Amino acid sequence: MRLRYAFLVWVVAAVLIAGTVGVQAQPKTTITLWYPAGDVATQAYKFRDPTLFLSFEADNGVRIQAVAVDYDTMQQKIFAAAAARDIADVLWVDMSWMPGFLKEDLFEPVSPDKARRWLAAVTDDYKQLSDYGGGKMWGYPEAGLDIYGLTWNKQHFREAGLDPDKPPQTWDEFRDYAKKLVKTDAAGNITRVGYAIRHVGHPHGVVHKHLWAIWGAGADLMDKPYEMKGGRAAFNNEAGRAALKIIHDMIYADKSTSLSFPDPRAAFLRGIASMQISETVSIRQRQPREAPTMPYGTGWGMSLPPVRRAGMKQVSNMNAWIFTVPKYARNKEMAWRLIEWLNSPLKDYEIGRKYDTTPRFAANWDREPFKSDAYGQAIRKMAQYGRKYPINLGLNGVFDAVGAAIQNAWQNRMSIDDALALAERQANQAILDASK
Amino acid sequence: MSVWLRRAQKRHYFHAYLFIAPVLIAFGLFRVWPSLQTLYFSFFKVELVRGRLTFIWFQNFIDLARDEIFRQATVNTLIYAASIVPITAGLALVLAVLFNERFPGKELLKAVYFAPMVTSTVAAAVVWWWLYNPQFGLFNVILKLVHLPPSPWLLSSTMALPSVIIFSVWKTLGYNMVIYIAGLQAIPQEYYEAATIDGADALARFRKITLPLLAPVTAFILIYNGIFAFQVFDQVFVLTGGGPANSTNVVVLELYKQAFQRYRFGYAAAEAMVLFLFILVITVIQYRAGRRYEVSY
Numbered sequence A: 001m002r003l004r005y006a007f008l009v010w011v012v013a014a015v016l017i018a019g020t021v022g023v024q025a026q027p028k029t030t031i032t033l034w035y036p037a038g039d040v041a042t043q044a045y046k047f048r049d050p051t052l053f054l055s056f057e058a059d060n061g062v063r064i065q066a067v068a069v070d071y072d073t074m075q076q077k078i079f080a081a082a083a084a085r086d087i088a089d090v091l092w093v094d095m096s097w098m099p100g101f102l103k104e105d106l107f108e109p110v111s112p113d114k115a116r117r118w119l120a121a122v123t124d125d126y127k128q129l130s131d132y133g134g135g136k137m138w139g140y141p142e143a144g145l146d147i148y149g150l151t152w153n154k155q156h157f158r159e160a161g162l163d164p165d166k167p168p169q170t171w172d173e174f175r176d177y178a179k180k181l182v183k184t185d186a187a188g189n190i191t192r193v194g195y196a197i198r199h200v201g202h203p204h205g206v207v208h209k210h211l212w213a214i215w216g217a218g219a220d221l222m223d224k225p226y227e228m229k230g231g232r233a234a235f236n237n238e239a240g241r242a243a244l245k246i247i248h249d250m251i252y253a254d255k256s257t258s259l260s261f262p263d264p265r266a267a268f269l270r271g272i273a274s275m276q277i278s279e280t281v282s283i284r285q286r287q288p289r290e291a292p293t294m295p296y297g298t299g300w301g302m303s304l305p306p307v308r309r310a311g312m313k314q315v316s317n318m319n320a321w322i323f324t325v326p327k328y329a330r331n332k333e334m335a336w337r338l339i340e341w342l343n344s345p346l347k348d349y350e351i352g353r354k355y356d357t358t359p360r361f362a363a364n365w366d367r368e369p370f371k372s373d374a375y376g377q378a379i380r381k382m383a384q385y386g387r388k389y390p391i392n393l394g395l396n397g398v399f400d401a402v403g404a405a406i407q408n409a410w411q412n413r414m415s416i417d418d419a420l421a422l423a424e425r426q427a428n429q430a431i432l433d434a435s436k
Numbered sequence B: 001m002s003v004w005l006r007r008a009q010k011r012h013y014f015h016a017y018l019f020i021a022p023v024l025i026a027f028g029l030f031r032v033w034p035s036l037q038t039l040y041f042s043f044f045k046v047e048l049v050r051g052r053l054t055f056i057w058f059q060n061f062i063d064l065a066r067d068e069i070f071r072q073a074t075v076n077t078l079i080y081a082a083s084i085v086p087i088t089a090g091l092a093l094v095l096a097v098l099f100n101e102r103f104p105g106k107e108l109l110k111a112v113y114f115a116p117m118v119t120s121t122v123a124a125a126v127v128w129w130w131l132y133n134p135q136f137g138l139f140n141v142i143l144k145l146v147h148l149p150p151s152p153w154l155l156s157s158t159m160a161l162p163s164v165i166i167f168s169v170w171k172t173l174g175y176n177m178v179i180y181i182a183g184l185q186a187i188p189q190e191y192y193e194a195a196t197i198d199g200a201d202a203l204a205r206f207r208k209i210t211l212p213l214l215a216p217v218t219a220f221i222l223i224y225n226g227i228f229a230f231q232v233f234d235q236v237f238v239l240t241g242g243g244p245a246n247s248t249n250v251v252v253l254e255l256y257k258q259a260f261q262r263y264r265f266g267y268a269a270a271e272a273m274v275l276f277l278f279i280l281v282i283t284v285i286q287y288r289a290g291r292r293y294e295v296s297y
Helices: A002-025 A042-048 A054-060 A071-083 A095-103 A112-121 A124-130 A154-159 A171-181 A203-208 A211-217 A238-252 A264-269 A280-290 A332-342 A345-355 A374-383 A395-410 A416-435 B003-010 B013-041 B059-066 B068-099 B106-118 B121-131 B138-145 B160-186 B189-197 B202-213 B215-230 B234-239 B251-260 B265-292
Strands: A029-036 A062-069 A090-094 A146-153 A190-196 A273-279 A300-303 A316-319 A321-324 A386-388 B044-047 B052-055
Touching: A029 A042, A029 A071, A029 A332, A042 A062, A042 A280, A042 A345, A054 A062, A054 A332, A062 A071, A071 A090, A071 A095, A071 B251, A090 A095, A090 A332, A095 A321, A095 A395, A112 A124, A124 A316, A124 A386, A146 A154, A146 A280, A146 A374, A154 A171, A171 A190, A171 A238, A171 A273, A190 A264, A203 A211, A203 A395, A211 A238, A211 A316, A238 A395, A238 A416, A264 A273, A264 A280, A273 A280, A280 A300, A280 A374, A300 A374, A321 A332, A332 A345, A395 A416, A416 B068, B013 B044, B013 B265, B044 B265, B059 B265, B068 B106, B068 B160, B068 B215, B068 B251, B106 B160, B121 B160, B121 B234, B160 B215, B160 B234, B189 B202, B202 B215, B215 B265, B234 B251, B251 B265
Parallel strands: A029 A062, A029 A090, A190 A273, A316 A386
Antiparallel strands: A090 A321, A146 A273, A146 A300, A146 A316, B044 B052
C-alpha cells in the first residue's frame, strides 16, 4: 500500500516537473496588438502574415498576438477595454480617432528623444502626420502614404473623347468631364456616374471623402484645427457653401452623379463610376484583385483633386494609422520595443518592399524598389499637398455635424445654407463640450 | 431564530425566497444595480478611463433639452413606434384570423411567417441591406420588372426610416400573429354559435365578439411592441447607422454614440433616464387603458 502511494507521489512529481519545464520553454509574455479586420485599412493585411514578427519573437522571447477587431466597433472596444484596464499592449488606430482618445488620456507619449530622432529622419509628410505640436508624438504613423486623390478610368475617358492622361484641373473642368462620362439607360436612369460620391455610412467617412472640396474652396472644419482645445467651426461661409454646391449641382443640374452609387471605390473598380476621390492606396491594393484588366498607369490614373479656380493651391487630406501604446498596457516596455522595432529604418524598408507600401524614412526613398516605382514616386509628389486631419478634441462631433450637413444638402432635406447653419451650431457645441 | 424567520419558515416563505434567490440576485446585479448606477451617472460628468466623476447637478438634462440631434432622435423613435406598433398589431390580427381557418399548407405558412422572429436581427438586417441595395438589390429588380423607377431605399433620408420600419414589421409580425392565434383559440365557440343563431354575419361576429374578447391580447401586444419599439437599436445600427443625416437616428443609437463615440457617459446616462421615463409613462397609459377591456370567460 505504502509503495503504491510512493509511486503515485513520484508520478505526480514527475508530471509537475515536466509541466514546469514545458511552461518555462514557452515564451514568457504575450504581447497583443489590435488592428482592424478586413480591407478597411489597406496596410493591415501584413498583420495576418505569421512570419511578420518571427525574428522579434525569437530575439525577445515573447509571443506577438495580432488580433483583428471589427473596424466599426473598434473605437468602442478600445475604450471599453481601457476603462476595464484590460487592453491590448499595442493599438493600431485610425488617426481621426486620436483626438477622442487623447481627450480621455489614453496613450503614452513617445519619449522626446525618440520623437526628435524620428522627426529628423522621416519625410516631410510623415513629420506632419507624427507631430502633435512642438514635436510631441503619441505614436508612429504606419508606412504606406495614404493620401486622397482623384482616380479616373482611362478607358472611359477615351470613350468620352477625353485625353486619358489629362485629368480635370479645375472644378469647371471636373463638372464638364463628369457630364461627358455619365451613362444612362433608355429610361434615363444613370447606369454609370461621371463621378461617384460617398454620402452614406459613418459621417466621418462622408466628410473624409469631401474634404478636398471643403479645404480646396478655402473653408475649414474649424478655425484652430491644430490646437487640441477651443476654436469655432469654420465651414459656414461662402467657401463651405461652394464646396457643397458643386456636388449638389452635379446631382440635380448636371445629372452626372447620383445618390444611388454610395461606395465610390467599389463603383470605380466595378466600372460603374469613371472618377472618384478617396484613398489612392486603397485603389492600388484592390485593383489587381477586383479589376485586373485595369492596371495602374494604362488602366487608371491618379492626381490631386481639382482646384476651385486655376491658380488656387492644391490640397488633399492625408491620413495614417498609428502605432500607439495605451497607458494601461500590461507590458509597456516590450510594447514600446515592438513598435520601435516595427518603425525602425530597416524594418520600414523591409516591410515596404515585402508588402508593397511606400516607406517613411527619407533615406529609404533613395533605395530600390522605391526609387523606380512610378506609383510610389507619384504619390510622394501628391503628399507634398497633403494635409492631416485636425487634432482638436471636438473633432468627432465636428465630423458628425459636417457629415449630416452634407447629407441634408445633397438629399435636398435642407437648403445648403440651413444645413451648414445647423452643422455650425452642432460643431461649436461639440468643440465646447470637448474643451470642458 | 428570530420570530420573523420562524414565521416565514412556517409559511414556506423562506423556502420560496431561497428558490428564487439566484434569479433575484442575478436580476439585482445585472438589471437593478446598473439602472441605479445609470441614474447616478446622469448627474455627473463621467470620465471612465480616468476614473473621474464630477457632480454637475442637472446640467446633462439641461443640455439634453437644447440638443437638436437628441430631439430629432426622439421624433424618429416616436414615428417608428407609432408606425410599427399599430401596423404589426393590425396585420398580425388579419393573419391570425386567416390562420384560424382550416386550409392546406397552413402549418407551413405559419412557420414561414414566424421564421423571422427566430432569426438573428443582425443577420437578417445584413441580408436586407443587400435587398435594399439600389443597384443589385432584389427590391429594385422587382420595381424594374413592373416598370417602376428604382428607389434609393436606405440611401435616401426620406425613404430610410420607412425602409427600417418595413424590415421591423417583417421581423415582428410572426410573433404577434402567434399571440393573436392563441387569443383567438381561447374564445369559446359557443359565443359564435349563439351569435350565428341570432343572425349575426361574419363581420358583426368579428366586431362584436372577436375584437372585444381579444382586447387583453391586443393590450399585451401594444405594450410589448411599444416597449421594444422605443428600444429599437440593432436594425438601425446595421441598416443605416442612424443616417443619412440623422434621418433614422433613434434614442438608443444616439445614447450609444454619445457614450462610445463621444465618451460622454454622464450625458448618455441622462438620455437613458429620459428614455426610461418615456417608456414608463407610455406603458402605464397602455396598461390602464388595457385594463378597461379585461375579460373573463
